[in-house]
Amino acid sequence: MTRIDARFAELRAAGRKAFVSYIMAGDPDAETSLEVMKGLPGAGVDIIELGVPFTDPMADGPTIQLAGQRALAGGMTLEKTLAMARAFREEDDVTPIVLMGYYNPIYNRGVERFLEDARAAGIDGLIVVDLPPEEDDELCIPAAEAGLNFIRLATPTTDDRRLPKVLQNTSGFVYYVSITGITGAAAAEAGDVGPEVARIKAQTDLPVIVGFGIRTPETAETIASVADGCVVGSAIVGEMAAGRSVDEVLGFVRGLAEGAHRA
Numbered sequence: 001m002t003r004i005d006a007r008f009a010e011l012r013a014a015g016r017k018a019f020v021s022y023i024m025a026g027d028p029d030a031e032t033s034l035e036v037m038k039g040l041p042g043a044g045v046d047i048i049e050l051g052v053p054f055t056d057p058m059a060d061g062p063t064i065q066l067a068g069q070r071a072l073a074g075g076m077t078l079e080k081t082l083a084m085a086r087a088f089r090e091e092d093d094v095t096p097i098v099l100m101g102y103y104n105p106i107y108n109r110g111v112e113r114f115l116e117d118a119r120a121a122g123i124d125g126l127i128v129v130d131l132p133p134e135e136d137d138e139l140c141i142p143a144a145e146a147g148l149n150f151i152r153l154a155t156p157t158t159d160d161r162r163l164p165k166v167l168q169n170t171s172g173f174v175y176y177v178s179i180t181g182i183t184g185a186a187a188a189e190a191g192d193v194g195p196e197v198a199r200i201k202a203q204t205d206l207p208v209i210v211g212f213g214i215r216t217p218e219t220a221e222t223i224a225s226v227a228d229g230c231v232v233g234s235a236i237v238g239e240m241a242a243g244r245s246v247d248e249v250l251g252f253v254r255g256l257a258e259g260a261h262r263a
Helices: 003-014 030-039 062-073 078-089 103-109 111-121 140-145 163-167 190-201 217-224 234-241 246-262
Strands: 018-024 047-051 097-101 125-128 174-177 208-211 229-232
Touching: 003 018, 018 030, 018 062, 018 208, 018 217, 018 234, 018 246, 030 078, 030 234, 030 246, 047 062, 047 078, 062 234, 078 097, 078 103, 078 111, 103 111, 111 140, 163 190, 174 190, 190 208, 190 217, 217 229, 217 246, 229 234, 229 246, 234 246
Parallel strands: 018 047, 018 229, 047 097, 097 125, 174 208, 208 229
Antiparallel strands: none
16 A cells, blocks of 8 residues: 555545645745745645656646746756655655656656655555556556556546546546646536546545646635545645745645535
């Protein structure tokens, strides 16, 4: 059982929905992003998604693209992202960490070496948005064999014929993308999301977490009420881009987490 599996078991036992937060490693700088990361559990975050900056982030909207550019300009790399996770683990050995990014940096490092290093750094799961199920032999299956959850994204365009393929080797949870398009675009609507979550849950026992388009505690609550929880990324990254202090960012996160936990 991974930390992700254990966390969802705890949440189910407590009758509570999950709040997942995303930050970009190295944005606005390495020190600040680590300080924010360390404060996320205390702000109510159940699972941390840690973004690996990449030069061609095709699934990300402008907010996260710019965060990645700032991180890269500051010298952030995959190696330093793993070092950030190791530093977090010195103080917190419980909160799950999901590494989120693209396959190129992993491929360049070498899959076997990357998986060994990720496990050693305390990473629990991976979201690699540009590896489809047809490429599961590349990373998904080796990751599972190494004890890491491989989390797949389902979208509004994932029809009933495609969904079983998407779910085939997925573990940890399913990330449902509430809108068609890039991160930070439109607002999520519970009326649209609810039936889609139910459709996915009819085909898997995994928790379904909804992301994209969640910016307020109220939306976090309404979306979490029709799923097993929600994830917020662009809104948090946007607060950091606006120059908010660490305490202000964590206060913003706390409000979102409280919204999700009210569901």
